[in-house]
Amino acid sequence: xxxxxxxxxxxxxxxxxxxxxxxxxxxxxxxxxxxxxxxxxxxxxxxxxxxxxxxxxxxxxxxxxxxxxxxxxxxxxxxxxxxxxxxxxxxxxxxxxxxxxxxxxxxxxxxxxxxxxxxxxxxxxxxxxxxxxxxxxxxxxxxxxxxxxxxxxxxxxxxxxxxxxxxxxxxxxxxxxxxxxxxxxxxxxxxxxxxxxxxxxxxx
Numbered sequence: 061x062x063x064x065x066x067x068x069x070x071x072x073x074x075x076x077x078x079x080x081x082x083x084x085x086x087x088x089x090x091x092x093x094x095x096x097x098x099x100x101x102x103x104x105x106x107x108x109x110x111x112x113x114x115x116x117x118x119x120x121x122x123x124x125x126x127x128x129x130x131x132x133x134x135x136x137x138x139x140x141x142x143x144x145x146x147x148x149x150x151x152x153x154x155x156x157x158x159x160x161x162x163x164x165x166x167x168x169x170x171x172x173x174x175x176x177x178x179x180x181x182x183x184x185x186x187x188x189x190x191x192x193x194x195x196x197x198x199x200x201x202x203x204x205x206x207x208x209x210x211x212x213x214x215x216x217x218x219x220x221x222x223x224x225x226x227x228x229x230x231x232x233x234x235x236x237x238x239x240x241x242x243x244x245x246x247x248x249x250x251x252x253x254x255x256x257x258x259x260x261x262x263x264x
Contacts, residue, residue: 061178062105063088066097067113067140069240072163075233076111076140079167080174094118094128101132108178111161114141114148121148122155129156136177142237143244149184159183164234199261202245209263211238216255216264 063080065088067073077088089107091097095118101107110132112124128137136158141148149160158177161170162185173183197209204212207228214224221239225232239251248254258264 061086061108061174063174064091064097064100064107064110065089065140066091066094066111066116068092068116069113071233071236072113072142075231076163076170079170083171086171086174092116094120094124098128098131101128101135107132107135109158109174110135110137111140111174112137114139114152115143122151125152125155125157136180138173138177138183143241153182153184157182160185163237164230197261197263199246199257199263202247204242204245208238208242208245211235212242212254212258213264215239215242215251216258 063086065073065077065080067076067090070092073090073092077090080086080088089100091100093116094112097110097112101110110128112119112128114121118124125137125139138159138161139149139152139157140161140163142163152160159173159182161173161183165173165185169185176183197204197212210228211224214227219227221235222232225235228235242248243250243254246254246257248257
Protein backbone atom coordinates (compact mmCIF):
# COMPACT_ATOMS: atom_id res chain seq x y z
CA UNK A 61 0.00 0.00 0.00
CA UNK A 62 1.39 3.40 -1.02
CA UNK A 63 0.59 6.25 1.36
CA UNK A 64 1.29 9.96 1.00
CA UNK A 65 1.67 11.89 4.27
CA UNK A 66 1.89 15.69 4.18
CA UNK A 67 2.59 17.60 7.39
CA UNK A 68 4.76 20.64 8.07
CA UNK A 69 5.68 19.52 11.60
CA UNK A 70 8.78 17.36 11.13
CA UNK A 71 8.52 15.48 14.43
CA UNK A 72 4.90 14.55 13.79
CA UNK A 73 5.58 13.71 10.14
CA UNK A 74 8.52 11.47 10.98
CA UNK A 75 6.67 9.77 13.83
CA UNK A 76 3.53 8.96 11.85
CA UNK A 77 5.55 7.86 8.82
CA UNK A 78 7.64 5.62 11.07
CA UNK A 79 4.56 3.99 12.56
CA UNK A 80 3.12 3.28 9.12
CA UNK A 81 6.38 2.07 7.60
CA UNK A 82 6.67 -0.48 10.39
CA UNK A 83 3.58 -2.20 9.01
CA UNK A 84 4.18 -4.99 6.45
CA UNK A 85 3.30 -3.89 2.94
CA UNK A 86 3.15 -0.16 3.77
CA UNK A 87 5.28 2.31 1.76
CA UNK A 88 5.14 5.99 2.77
CA UNK A 89 6.11 9.13 0.86
CA UNK A 90 6.21 12.42 2.79
CA UNK A 91 5.85 16.11 2.02
CA UNK A 92 6.25 19.17 4.25
CA UNK A 93 3.59 21.35 2.61
CA UNK A 94 0.59 21.14 0.32
CA UNK A 95 2.42 22.07 -2.88
CA UNK A 96 4.98 19.34 -2.24
CA UNK A 97 2.20 16.81 -1.75
CA UNK A 98 0.46 17.93 -4.93
CA UNK A 99 3.72 17.58 -6.83
CA UNK A 100 4.21 13.99 -5.67
CA UNK A 101 0.66 13.11 -6.70
CA UNK A 102 1.14 14.60 -10.17
CA UNK A 103 4.44 12.75 -10.67
CA UNK A 104 2.79 9.37 -10.06
CA UNK A 105 2.47 6.48 -9.56
CA UNK A 106 -0.89 6.50 -7.83
CA UNK A 107 -1.18 6.46 -4.03
CA UNK A 108 -3.67 4.28 -2.18
CA UNK A 109 -4.34 6.80 0.62
CA UNK A 110 -3.40 10.47 1.04
CA UNK A 111 -3.15 12.08 4.50
CA UNK A 112 -3.12 15.89 4.65
CA UNK A 113 -2.45 18.05 7.69
CA UNK A 114 -5.26 20.56 8.09
CA UNK A 115 -3.00 23.45 9.14
CA UNK A 116 0.08 23.03 6.93
CA UNK A 117 1.28 25.79 4.55
CA UNK A 118 -0.67 25.98 1.31
CA UNK A 119 -3.52 23.78 2.51
CA UNK A 120 -6.13 26.52 2.97
CA UNK A 121 -8.56 24.14 4.61
CA UNK A 122 -11.28 22.76 2.37
CA UNK A 123 -9.71 24.36 -0.71
CA UNK A 124 -6.71 22.11 -0.34
CA UNK A 125 -8.90 19.08 0.17
CA UNK A 126 -10.84 19.83 -3.02
CA UNK A 127 -7.66 20.47 -5.02
CA UNK A 128 -6.08 17.22 -3.87
CA UNK A 129 -9.22 15.24 -4.62
CA UNK A 130 -9.25 16.69 -8.14
CA UNK A 131 -5.57 15.88 -8.68
CA UNK A 132 -5.82 12.33 -7.35
CA UNK A 133 -9.10 11.11 -8.84
CA UNK A 134 -10.42 8.10 -6.98
CA UNK A 135 -7.78 8.12 -4.23
CA UNK A 136 -9.06 8.44 -0.64
CA UNK A 137 -7.92 11.80 0.76
CA UNK A 138 -8.09 12.19 4.54
CA UNK A 139 -7.43 15.04 6.94
CA UNK A 140 -5.12 14.70 9.95
CA UNK A 141 -5.06 17.30 12.69
CA UNK A 142 -3.89 17.90 16.21
CA UNK A 143 -6.08 20.92 16.93
CA UNK A 144 -9.12 21.09 14.62
CA UNK A 145 -12.50 21.00 16.41
CA UNK A 146 -15.49 18.81 15.66
CA UNK A 147 -16.99 21.39 13.29
CA UNK A 148 -13.91 21.17 11.06
CA UNK A 149 -14.11 17.38 11.01
CA UNK A 150 -17.76 17.52 10.03
CA UNK A 151 -17.08 20.06 7.27
CA UNK A 152 -14.20 18.00 5.87
CA UNK A 153 -16.24 14.80 5.83
CA UNK A 154 -19.18 16.62 4.25
CA UNK A 155 -16.81 17.83 1.51
CA UNK A 156 -15.77 14.31 0.65
CA UNK A 157 -12.77 13.61 2.88
CA UNK A 158 -12.18 9.87 3.28
CA UNK A 159 -11.59 10.39 6.96
CA UNK A 160 -10.60 12.69 9.80
CA UNK A 161 -7.72 11.45 11.95
CA UNK A 162 -6.60 13.14 15.19
CA UNK A 163 -2.81 13.07 15.49
CA UNK A 164 -3.17 11.82 19.06
CA UNK A 165 -4.76 8.52 18.01
CA UNK A 166 -2.94 5.30 18.89
CA UNK A 167 -0.66 3.57 16.39
CA UNK A 168 -2.96 0.58 16.09
CA UNK A 169 -5.98 2.79 15.42
CA UNK A 170 -4.04 4.83 12.86
CA UNK A 171 -3.07 1.72 10.90
CA UNK A 172 -6.63 0.39 11.06
CA UNK A 173 -8.00 3.74 9.87
CA UNK A 174 -5.66 3.80 6.87
CA UNK A 175 -6.63 0.25 5.91
CA UNK A 176 -10.30 1.12 6.37
CA UNK A 177 -10.04 4.14 4.05
CA UNK A 178 -8.00 2.24 1.45
CA UNK A 179 -10.89 -0.23 1.30
CA UNK A 180 -13.20 2.63 0.28
CA UNK A 181 -14.78 3.37 3.66
CA UNK A 182 -15.01 6.69 5.48
CA UNK A 183 -13.30 6.92 8.88
CA UNK A 184 -14.09 9.25 11.76
CA UNK A 185 -13.37 8.50 15.43
CA UNK A 186 -16.60 7.98 17.33
CA UNK A 187 -15.37 10.02 20.27
CA UNK A 188 -14.84 13.06 18.05
CA UNK A 189 -18.16 12.86 16.29
CA UNK A 190 -20.42 12.00 19.22
CA UNK A 191 -18.92 13.83 22.18
CA UNK A 192 -17.33 17.08 23.16
CA UNK A 193 -14.70 16.88 25.86
CA UNK A 194 -15.84 19.24 28.61
CA UNK A 195 -13.69 22.22 29.49
CA UNK A 196 -12.15 21.99 32.94
CA UNK A 197 -10.24 25.28 33.12
CA UNK A 198 -10.16 28.71 31.51
CA UNK A 199 -7.20 31.01 30.87
CA UNK A 200 -7.78 34.39 29.27
CA UNK A 201 -11.02 33.20 27.72
CA UNK A 202 -9.49 29.99 26.34
CA UNK A 203 -11.19 26.83 27.55
CA UNK A 204 -8.88 23.90 28.27
CA UNK A 205 -9.84 20.24 28.13
CA UNK A 206 -9.12 17.89 31.00
CA UNK A 207 -6.02 16.54 29.22
CA UNK A 208 -4.68 20.03 28.45
CA UNK A 209 -5.23 21.08 32.05
CA UNK A 210 -3.36 17.99 33.22
CA UNK A 211 -0.43 18.71 30.88
CA UNK A 212 -0.34 22.35 31.98
CA UNK A 213 -0.19 21.30 35.64
CA UNK A 214 2.85 19.13 34.92
CA UNK A 215 4.46 21.98 32.96
CA UNK A 216 4.02 24.17 36.01
CA UNK A 217 5.79 21.48 38.07
CA UNK A 218 8.75 21.73 35.69
CA UNK A 219 8.42 18.27 34.15
CA UNK A 220 9.91 17.57 30.71
CA UNK A 221 7.74 16.14 27.93
CA UNK A 222 9.25 12.69 28.43
CA UNK A 223 8.40 12.78 32.14
CA UNK A 224 4.86 13.98 31.42
CA UNK A 225 4.41 11.18 28.88
CA UNK A 226 5.47 8.65 31.52
CA UNK A 227 3.09 10.12 34.13
CA UNK A 228 -0.02 10.03 31.94
CA UNK A 229 0.90 6.98 29.84
CA UNK A 230 1.13 8.69 26.43
CA UNK A 231 3.78 8.76 23.73
CA UNK A 232 6.17 11.70 23.97
CA UNK A 233 5.16 12.97 20.53
CA UNK A 234 1.53 13.08 21.72
CA UNK A 235 2.51 15.16 24.74
CA UNK A 236 4.39 17.56 22.45
CA UNK A 237 1.24 17.97 20.39
CA UNK A 238 -0.78 18.75 23.51
CA UNK A 239 1.85 21.31 24.58
CA UNK A 240 1.82 22.94 21.14
CA UNK A 241 -1.98 23.16 21.17
CA UNK A 242 -1.89 24.52 24.71
CA UNK A 243 0.55 27.29 23.77
CA UNK A 244 -1.64 28.32 20.85
CA UNK A 245 -4.81 28.36 22.95
CA UNK A 246 -3.52 30.46 25.83
CA UNK A 247 -1.02 32.57 23.85
CA UNK A 248 2.06 31.25 25.64
CA UNK A 249 5.53 31.75 24.14
CA UNK A 250 7.18 28.93 26.06
CA UNK A 251 6.90 26.68 29.12
CA UNK A 252 7.81 29.44 31.57
CA UNK A 253 5.25 31.81 30.07
CA UNK A 254 2.58 29.07 30.16
CA UNK A 255 3.29 28.46 33.85
CA UNK A 256 3.10 32.19 34.55
CA UNK A 257 -0.28 32.47 32.77
CA UNK A 258 -1.61 29.49 34.73
CA UNK A 259 -0.47 31.06 38.01
CA UNK A 260 -2.04 34.42 37.12
CA UNK A 261 -5.31 32.61 36.36
CA UNK A 262 -5.13 30.96 39.79
CA UNK A 263 -5.25 27.42 38.38
CA UNK A 264 -2.49 25.79 40.41
